[in-house]
Amino acid sequence: MRLFAAVQPPPPAVAELAGVVSEVRRLPDADRLRWADQQGWHLTMAFYGEVDEVVLPELSARLGRAAARHQPPTVRLAGGGRFGDRALWVGMSEGRPELERLAASATAAGRRVGIPMEGRPFHGHLTLARTRNTAATRLRPFADALASFQGTSWVVTSLLLMRSDPGEVGQPPRYSPVGQWPLGREPGPGVTVEP
Numbered sequence: 001m002r003l004f005a006a007v008q009p010p011p012p013a014v015a016e017l018a019g020v021v022s023e024v025r026r027l028p029d030a031d032r033l034r035w036a037d038q039q040g041w042h043l044t045m046a047f048y049g050e051v052d053e054v055v056l057p058e059l060s061a062r063l064g065r066a067a068a069r070h071q072p073p074t075v076r077l078a079g080g081g082r083f084g085d086r087a088l089w090v091g092m093s094e095g096r097p098e099l100e101r102l103a104a105s106a107t108a109a110g111r112r113v114g115i116p117m118e119g120r121p122f123h124g125h126l127t128l129a130r131t132r133n134t135a136a137t138r139l140r141p142f143a144d145a146l147a148s149f150q151g152t153s154w155v156v157t158s159l160l161l162m163r164s165d166p167g168e169v170g171q172p173p174r175y176s177p178v179g180q181w182p183l184g185r186e187p188g189p190g191v192t193v194e195p
């Protein structure tokens with residue numbers, strides 16, 4: 001299964017961002033983009049790629065211990081940007097150093113269970129939309145429209161292990177949580193890990 005570690009904004013932060021995104025989606029050509037489903041909005045901490053299920057218990061244990069070592073950071077989503085004309089994202093104005101450290105721990109957890117981790121630097125973004133392979137759409141107007149966005153701050157309370165499954169043709173991938181661990185304290189018996 002295709003896995004990555006992430007943190008997710010809480011419902012009020014999702015609602016706030018959804019309001020801004022609905023404005024941005026009124027721009028010309030917005031319907032040519034593949035907009036991420038807001039239920040799956042996340043900040044990626046580490047990308048593991050295709051991982052054999054047998055690794056899941058050890059990866060989960062390591063992610064739980066890593067999460068426990070990090071105090072819950074306060075983060076704020078702000079501004080917009082793009083990766084070339086491939087992906088449109090909202091950035092962060094608060095909490096980036098803390099999330100970068102959490103991302104380093106999530107990356108180390110993957111490496112220790114034998115996943116070949118790429119050395120991509122942490123960026124600190126929440127992907128909102130991707131362009132379709134077949135249609136070249138300029139993302140700059142969308143990124144510009146997000147430039148003045150300053151979200152309300154929120155506290156990251158947990159680290160998630162997410163599974164990514166390909167969506168229908170033309171649709172974004174579907175993300176589902178496989179495990180979730182609290183930040184700053186030992187995981188209790190209520191932790192869910194579903195292979």
Ligand code: 3AM
Nearest residue numbers: 004042043044047118120125126127164
């Ligand atoms: O939604 P974002 O952009 O934060 O871009 C992919 C997505 O992150 C990223 O993993 C997340 C879930 O798919 N991703 C995909 N392939 C990747 C790779 N080879 C990758 N990140 C790093 N290396």
